[in-house]
Amino acid sequence: MSATAFAGVPELTRLITRRERIRLPIWCYAILASVGGTAYSFKTLYATPESRRQFADGIGRNPALAVLYGKPFDLTTIGGLTVWRMGVFGATLLAVMSIITVNRHTRAEEEAGRFELVGAGAAGRHAPLIAVLRLVLGTQFALGAVIGVVLVALGEPVSGSFLLGLSVAAGGWVFAGVAAITVQLTDFGRSAAGLAFAVLGAAYLVRAIGDGSGANGPTWFTWLSPLGWSEQTQPYAGDRWWVLALLAAGTAALIAAAFRIAARRDLGSGVFPARPGPASGGRLLGSVGALSFRMQRGNLLGWAIGLLIGGAVLGSIADSIGELLGSSARVQQLFERMGGQSGIENAYLASAMNIIGLVVACYAVQTAARMRTEETSGRLEPLLSTATGRLRWAASHLVYPLLGSALLPVIAGAGAGFAHGGRSGDLGTQLAQLIGAGLIQVTAVWVVVGLTVLAFGFAPGATAFVGWSAVGFCILLQELGPILRLSHWITDISPFSQVPRAPGVAVSAEPLLLMTALGAALLVTGLIGFRRRDIG
Template sequence: MSTLTGTRATLRLALRRNWLFWALWILGLASLMPLTSTQYETIIPPGTDPRATLEPLRTNPSMLALLGPAFDIYTKGGFVFWRVGGFASMFAGMMGGFGIIRATRAEEEEGRLELLRSGAIGRHAPLAGALLLCTLGCLLLAVVTAAWAVAAGLPLAGSVAAGAAIAVEGLVFVGIGAVCAQVFENSRSARAWTLGLFWGGMFLLRMVVDGAGPDASYATLRWAIPLEWGMLVRPFSDERWWVLLLPLTLSVLLVALAFRLESARDHLAGLRQSAPGRAEAPGWMNGAWGLAWRLQRGALLGWLVGVVVCSAGIGSIMSQMDKSLTANPQLGEMLQKMGGSANLQLSFYVAMIAIMGTVVAIMAASLLARLRTEETRGHAEQLLATATSRWSLALSHLVLALVGSCVAFLAVGASMPLAQAQHQGEWSLVGQYLRTSAGLLPGLVLVIGIAMLLIGWLPRLGSLVWLVLGWTMFCTWFAVLFDLPDWLVRLQPWGHLAHLPRDPMDWTAFAVESALAVVLLLLGLVGYRRRGIPA
């Protein structure tokens, strides 16, 4: 029997289990460019010279760090791709990494692949089926993106290049995720390395390199960052089609490595084995609380370090804003048109803290999801067979997610302005933006409350919290380009809260949202106490 026997069957099964995941990602990412193109005339009114407005943006280090290198942004297509193409490429990488781990290591953890392998299935068939599904998903993303861009009036060649540039980033992280799924013995570690170290590390490095500008001595380093290769295709700006060979080649090499690594490991095992624990645990680790800390400490500390380093990196780039604003007074006007503020420093710090708030909310949801994971694996049932109560088990993970994420969000506000404070000697900025994070904490707790409510009453629909976070990210960064009703944009966890110091403090909204979050947390705990385990 061939090692690929049964690949078609595994592909059908993977498609049946993951079609909604891919449909939502593809529709969401493919819609960014056509939606943005509809607002181009609002930003650049017909008959005006786009250079007068866009030239300050093209040379601004902060905008380059956030959006990537600016090529021909004076055309509609070039500006649209610069504005959202880089973000779409990054999230396509997240899509590919999540998708392949979801269809391989996660399925293996839950025992489904063991059932498949009991039949006439080759050793590599499950991995091959998952890779085919992810490849087809990325190709469909390219096609839909290009088709919608052309329908929005953008040039055909540039639209095809844009779709391909976004999709190949997904393929790169499909390969990275496939390799990590073989190296680590659980999906949590595989996701952490794929999206934490590789995705997050590349993003931070890209920001540093691009923020320095094209004339910096180390600007050529961008060719060593796979997350930037899609932008270097230069859609709508004398397309460089040959650059597509770089991510395609890397993806093929990574897939080949994944197959080779799968041959070298046992089922359910990873090439990197977990270190054996201590023979005797200290007294404080007895019970559900100690177990929760033992299970979550690596992820918690990794998230904390990641968000602080990322925030400090963003702040070091933003420290150049005052100089850019003095040299380019048109920049404030441009930001006002995009829904920002004439105060460039204030506008960017508040916006980036809000975006990092969504990242920290992802951290919180991931930590709390471990409660459900322990249940599906049967570990919770074994623990509850002892003197451990359901309250203790649920609270051990909930408190860890709450405290850890709140500390991380406060650290974001304190670390982001450090470079600016050191540069200007105004250390009051640290306290100022620490208060920004503190004022937004009810939104973070509300997300945790929604996640706990779903785990307590509707555990099979727990993934709905990711839709909430996706909508929040869209409202935080992209909704400013569209004429959406204000009530709709504010329909997200941070929508009604004051973004200090840009807004005056609204204690009513703070108190109401805090109370709602606490109610959801309590309802979730009650539901977890009442329902069957496993659900």
């Protein structure tokens, strides 16, 4: 590849940095706050070595937690607890950030036709890819260093603190390389992102098999996953700095492969050519509603499978949660602030279903924001040139963030109910309670959907930003509010704080009706704005 292929990298780096000046700081702040808040909470809740040993004994006997969070190496220190809780999770979050950002500034730009305009100037063929990789890798390295500084400020050892920060960052580096390859393979940004997320899901699954298999199982599976490599750095429990070299080498190999593939494909197309569709759509594409179903069905199925598994994992540890957490009154108070008031088990289940509700809100925002994607891609105008009206088209898409977000908590609650009820011997009662506890989260999700549609109607360019900011704000308030003991005047801003803390408490219809009415008002107002504004 000639040097001209990389011409314009500094200018494009500045442009991409400007476009990401809001998104990337939000990502970084959320991850930094999660790691720092987790370390601080463990330091507060498990202040004595005896309480940490009791907690470690419970964790060691429950493989479900190893599947969910990763293998615990040393739970007798605050740093070791933080690594167990945030190591794999933080690397996974940065992997998601890498996939989204790389895809947005490479394949999505080609698909929209904007890169042809940029490439017609002084920008080289590979300038966008190297520019976005510079930004992503540099930002994640800086975030890892800041995580190390924060942990050192909390009193943790220097070596382990910086190793944890850099191992989390390196997990994101690898998937920046994965995304750099997948954007070369297909013609469409959604397909490229789907392939990268499939690789991420496979890596998480392989790591989970290795971590949850026990001493006599295939623990070597962990070494087949980049997330497992990040985990195997073992901060505060051996400090394997050499594993970072493995992560860096893997990232370099993936990026080199991406550039070789990019040099051999046509601009605007992928390595795998798009297949021509059938001559006619048939009955399944005979209406705008059927078209929306065809577009959304795969996404809904993937979320349903993931939430079913997640609900089952969360439910499987409910009957032993008291033993896992120990007898600390402060721990019980924390869970009661997060989720319930009737015993530690019900408090844990209420907290778990609240987390399910926040995850479902992510699905709802993703599907609601799809309307803006259809508009900016130019696919909306041909539909509106037919007999299809604006509100009919919008309704065909809003079915999924509204009714789909009602179905997903039921599926997750059923998974938790079967797992918990099967272990406790009370299947019928637990199944009904947890399905109901999941379903009442929907009213809060609908408020987030309403905010997203409101932005779509009056400030369409900010649709995704408003939706994802609302979700992120709710997550920060729900997860860090109890830990930091924020005033209820602040935490009550989140609609998820208004949902009854079931199971374990009587469910009142008043807050559910108020949340539903608020969501409906925001939704209708947004649709009015969409009906009156110009398309595009």
